[in-house]
């Protein structure tokens with residue numbers, strides 16, 4: 001029903017991916033094939049586009065408000081797709097996942113406190129923590145044969161330290177592609193409960209999974225009480241332009257403190273695109289999401305096979321979620337700087353360098369596979385050209 005093999009050019013459309021290449025790496029936009037920032041090249045579901053177009057065409061573009069319809073649509077989605085019931089009063093709508101993480105740390109934490117993060121991981125976790133005057137405490141993931149797991153014994157030690165008060169867990173994990181299992185999350189929950197650690201669960205990729213995703217707050221009532229969970233329709237339906245996210249906190253005191261921060265920092269208003277687009281999408285776009293994930297799964301399989309064929313010493317981590325490939329290039333024996341230069345100069349391709357996600361990512365690259373098969377073929381051939 002949906003044709004992901006054809007997309008229009010996004011050059012000159014205010015696309016970060018296609019129009020901000022020069023800002024990112026100094027090369028002219030039209031010389032480089034972009035596979036870096038995490039959005040998909042596909043248009044969103046036609047139903048969402050049509051509904052939003054109609055709404056905007058009315059010309060009435062004042063403050064957008066009234067959260068109830070969106071909230072019910074989202075709650076219904078989570079119940080149908082993930083088998084978890086969110087209480088409406090526990091849900092706040094905010095203009096972004098990063099805004100949510102920042103507001104939670106600001107509302108619930110103090111400068112000097114430790115925030116545990118599991119590197120290599122989505123890089124804003126570092127900046128947000130440090131700008132709050134808090135301390136990044138690393139609990140690096142364990143890596144074996146291309147697959148990542150949590151270092152539980154170290155997590156136990158770190159969680160037991162008096163100064164450490166938060167864990168930011170990324171589930172599914174960007175960039176390594178793991179979807180944490182219920183068993184893994186249960187152990188995380190137990191450790192945090194025992195040590196009075198607040199869990200901030202970044203569940204941005206929760207709807208784009210191959211393996212079953214388990215909401216952190218669904219582990220138990222007690223774990224739900226110490227969790228601030230963040231998710232968004234933006235990645236799910238490729239509507240990042242509209243800045244909206246869902247914050248779920250079952251603990252009333254925590255939720256009210258966060259809400260006060262959000263209002264105080266001027267983040268209380270949402271835009272029409274997010275509020276109405278998200279509502280429509282959560283109600284109507286299940287088939288679109290399933291179709292896009294099937295297509296990306298095939299992209300991933302194709303990419304992995306071709307890279308393995310050309311470079312037997314390179315590993316592509318199994319994709320359990322998301323539309324990104326995490327590629328271990330260390331077997332090539334090239335310094336990370338040279339990999340970066342070769343990809344840009346020879347391959348004329350822009351990907352994300354692994355070291356951005358913490359030192360543990362050095363020698364890896366993150367490649368965006370959220371495009372047409374033809375683009376992924378081109379991505380592979382440019383990587384091969386650059387690194388052989």
Ligand SMILES: Cc1ncc(COP(=O)(O)O)c(C=O)c1O
Pocket residue numbers: 038095096097098099122170174202204205232234243244245
């Ligand atoms: C794990 C993760 N969290 C959050 C975000 C960004 O969320 P927002 O734009 O809503 O702040 C991203 C974007 O790539 C992400 O990968």
